[in-house]
Amino acid sequence: MAFQKPPGTQDLLPGAVERWQFVESKARDICRRFNFREIRTPIFEATELFQRGVGETTDIVEKEMYTFTDRGNRSLTLRPEGTAGAVRAFVENKLYGEPDLTKLYYIGPMFRYERAQAGRYRQFHQFGVEALGAVDPALDAEVIALGYTFYTEVGLKGVRVEINSVGTPAVRAAFREKLLAFLEPKRSLLCKDCQSRIDRNPLRVLDCKVDQAHFEGAPSILDSLDEECQSHFDKVKTYLTDMNIPFEINSRLVRGLDYYTHTAFEYKAEGIGAIDTVGGGGRYNGLVAEVGGPDQPGVGLGLGLERTVMLLEHQQTELPNATAIDAYVVALGEAAEREASKLIYQLRSSGLSVERDYQGRKMKAQMKSADRLQARYTAILGDDELARREIALKEMATGEQRFVSLDSLAEAIKKQ
Numbered sequence: 001m002a003f004q005k006p007p008g009t010q011d012l013l014p015g016a017v018e019r020w021q022f023v024e025s026k027a028r029d030i031c032r033r034f035n036f037r038e039i040r041t042p043i044f045e046a047t048e049l050f051q052r053g054v055g056e057t058t059d060i061v062e063k064e065m066y067t068f069t070d071r072g073n074r075s076l077t078l079r080p081e082g083t084a085g086a087v088r089a090f091v092e093n094k095l096y097g098e099p100d101l102t103k104l105y106y107i108g109p110m111f112r113y114e115r116a117q118a119g120r121y122r123q124f125h126q127f128g129v130e131a132l133g134a135v136d137p138a139l140d141a142e143v144i145a146l147g148y149t150f151y152t153e154v155g156l157k158g159v160r161v162e163i164n165s166v167g168t169p170a171v172r173a174a175f176r177e178k179l180l181a182f183l184e185p186k187r188s189l190l191c192k193d194c195q196s197r198i199d200r201n202p203l204r205v206l207d208c209k210v211d212q213a214h215f216e217g218a219p220s221i222l223d224s225l226d227e228e229c230q231s232h233f234d235k236v237k238t239y240l241t242d243m244n245i246p247f248e249i250n251s252r253l254v255r256g257l258d259y260y261t262h263t264a265f266e267y268k269a270e271g272i273g274a275i276d277t278v279g280g281g282g283r284y285n286g287l288v289a290e291v292g293g294p295d296q297p298g299v300g301l302g303l304g305l306e307r308t309v310m311l312l313e314h315q316q317t318e319l320p321n322a323t324a325i326d327a328y329v330v331a332l333g334e335a336a337e338r339e340a341s342k343l344i345y346q347l348r349s350s351g352l353s354v355e356r357d358y359q360g361r362k363m364k365a366q367m368k369s370a371d372r373l374q375a376r377y378t379a380i381l382g383d384d385e386l387a388r389r390e391i392a393l394k395e396m397a398t399g400e401q402r403f404v405s406l407d408s409l410a411e412a413i414k415k416q
Helices: 017-033 047-053 059-064 083-092 137-154 169-189 192-200 202-207 227-242 305-314 334-349 363-372 383-387 406-415
Strands: 044-046 067-069 075-078 102-111 123-132 160-165 261-272 275-283 298-304 327-331 354-356 377-381 390-395 401-405
Touching: 017 102, 017 123, 017 137, 017 305, 044 047, 044 083, 047 059, 047 075, 047 083, 083 102, 083 123, 083 298, 123 137, 123 305, 137 160, 137 227, 137 261, 137 275, 137 298, 137 305, 160 227, 169 192, 169 202, 192 202, 227 261, 261 298, 261 305, 275 305, 298 305, 327 334, 327 363, 334 354, 334 377, 334 383, 334 406, 363 377, 377 383, 377 406, 383 390, 390 406, 401 406
Parallel strands: 327 354, 327 377
Antiparallel strands: 044 075, 067 075, 102 123, 123 298, 160 261, 261 275, 275 298, 377 390, 390 401
């Protein structure tokens, strides 16, 4: 039988995967500059971690998790997001005992059983960062700036930052009563998801993409902030302004996870069908304690790499050519072919990307292969050149050809 990839997944093939490599390398470089260090956690965790950490009333936990029972009768779940696993590792490995702030980043696959559509997959990839151990609003602004820097430096245009404050649990409890008073008369007009959320998590109702027309005049959580929350939010805005990070305030932005406190933010961009959110995050001061650790504050983000790559393609962004090779070696004759194997190994060991023919093709076909591989040089070795310990080096862009000694070939290519 012919096998096919599971629904909601994709094969990243040569020719396309180079965009991913570029995006991932840019993420790693930015994290180096912002002093975030990489963490790699398991792809599956105890189901309860996500139930407690993400929130039992979230769409992720209720509808979207890939959960299974292993042979030890343990309930495990493929990670639907990265923060809960990173915080679990922070607690289990007692990173909170270190004197400095813990700043972590990760890049990897996540899993959610969602309806497949443009920019939304069941196996998707996120670049995320988590900063744990400080309540300073300057850290919120730093994390927001990191994400904005990432989108700017990969070459995306038109990315917008939207921010909000979701306050503290106490603030949200007071706001919840005001919101319920507004929503109850409209219950029958709302979609089924919103009708369900009114009773369990009414703040999520405001985030609905279907019923926005019914929310005109809804109370704003920003009007319910206490002095501490208002001060924190004002300072975040000040720091972003000082860094020239453009932002808009969206009082209905709550994000889809229960653990957020104070700052919540999203990055928006158009070009992926009905989806405009490409990443987001926020502060989560109670999450560490929720998963069994000391009461340590944190703030982080998660950026969707599929959506980033799709936007790069949609905007026809030119990326560095990562597929071109440095040299293609053409060997003519049995003795030259034997020498070519040794020569190519030496070139690769010196840091150059090199290819050759393994299909017994004629020189003309090999030169076409060099063109397809976008080789910067072809190095042609025949019996006569081998006898002189030389090789013909041709620059493909100009057609200029010269002879160099076999021993200095790597140096001659690198010099250019």
